[in-house]
Amino acid sequence: MLVLSSPSGAGKSTIARNLLEKDPALSLSVSVTTRPRRGSEIDGVHYHFVTQREFERLRDSDALLEWAEVHGNYYATPREPVEAAMAEGRDMLFDIDWQGALQLKDKMRVDIVSIFILPPSMTELKARLKRRAEDADAAIEKRLQNAREEIEHWKEYDFVVVNHDLNQAYAEVRAIVAAERLRRDRRPGLFDFISGLLDEKL
């Protein structure tokens, strides 16, 4: 399970999109949210957009692996797709906040790799949020306030990447994923491979 968190506007979603495009072994956990859909978003692809009532129904029926209130809206990870991916040994990417990351670590008994993405400065973060122009001014102010709170949780993550340059930040995230996949304890086939090596007649 690969968790990417960052304050809004730090480039996390672009990095996540690039990762998913280039890495067929990785699938995205599509979250449920009560936030209104942005013009560029597709229901079922970027999020499952639900009403407050539907959200409460999902939460109360234990269909959510974690949930949190972020910027005044509810967000959550549906349980079923994650459990299916884990059972099949597929890697899954989570674009969730620190509250969600903490709950996943507590609940899932599988290993999680977490990466926190930082903006190069708060000034640049504000400029990126304005450039994106997908949220109203009040929503941007709220996201900036919340960014400070989110950043305070950086120590809970395994890796920290500063997004000075999108290509560089993306390359760093790819390097982390590649290295984590090479860990001995994540390679069940290695035992047989090495036995074969040692048994090889020369």
Ligand code: 5GP
């Ligand atoms: P946005 O509204 O910009 O798409 O997302 C706002 C924040 O909510 C982002 O930091 C994003 O990572 C977080 N978020 C998105 N989906 C989930 C989720 O399922 N659970 C939690 N805890 N946070 C989420």
